[in-house]
Amino acid sequence: MHEVTLSAPEFGTWQFVAGQSVRLFVGNGLRTYSIWTLSESTLVLRGFSHADGPGSEWMASAAPGTRVALTSPKGVFVVDADAPWHLFVGDDTGAVPLLAMRSSLPSSASVHGIVVSRERMSPDLPWVSSGSLLDAVRSLDLPSTPGVAYVAGEQKACLEVRDHLRNSLGWPRRAVKVSAHWTPGKRGME
Ligand SMILES: Cc1cc2nc3c(=O)[nH]c(=O)nc-3n(C[C@H](O)[C@H](O)[C@H](O)COP(=O)(O)OP(=O)(O)OC[C@H]3O[C@@H](n4cnc5c(N)ncnc54)[C@H](O)[C@@H]3O)c2cc1C
Secondary structure (H helix, E strand, O other): EEEEEEEEEHHOOOOOOOOOOEEEEEOOOOEEEEEEEEEEOOEEEEEEEOOOOHHHHHHOOOOOOOOOEEEHHHHEOOOOOOOOEEEEOOOOHHHHHHHHHHHHOOOOOOOOEEEEEEOOOOOOOOOOOOHHHHHHOOOOOOOOOEEEEEEEEEHHHHHHHHHHHHOOOOOOHEEEEEEEEEEEOOOOOO
């Protein structure tokens, strides 16, 4: 995982809700990255470097002085302030928006969740280093009534968790938000 800090005076004028993302113009295409933090003039991204795609290459090679064009923050994968409780589930890439969203909640919020990733990014959510997202969710001791779930990472793994919550636990459709970040064989997920 590479952490990249971008600087621009324009960042101070941007509106941002935790969970949103920006698009970088890298190589010949666009790649989307969730915002880890955004302050007055600094934007921090965390890119998982897995292969030789343009996004991974850019994240691994960015150095002081590297310039990149990007879009302003967008996205509806954000916390539901009215949720009775929150469930965060994701992989290495999903952990970026999920931990930002989790940090944006007040300390009184009821939070459950788990991250399946090679390394632990933050102590704010429980973490395991291997296994499927579905097994990780099944291992949790959750409240008996539905909350709002935020599931982010590899597409098929996210959909398995979504189907489990909806079909096995009877959660309403709108109570499960999915952000598919990547899937084997597909380049970019824009
Ligand atoms: C809303 C949104 C938010 C995102 N936020 C983040 C983020 O915060 N951090 C982040 O790292 N990525 C994030 N992504 C994924 C990111 O946009 C890129 O798709 C990813 O970095 C891969 O880009 P690439 O150009 O290196 O590879 P691509 O050209 O897209 O893909 C090349 C090959 O690598 C495989 N691949 C892609 N990603 C992975 C992976 N994680 N593990 C294993 N194989 C993979 C693909 O299946 C493909 O076969 C997000 C995506 C979306 C849609």
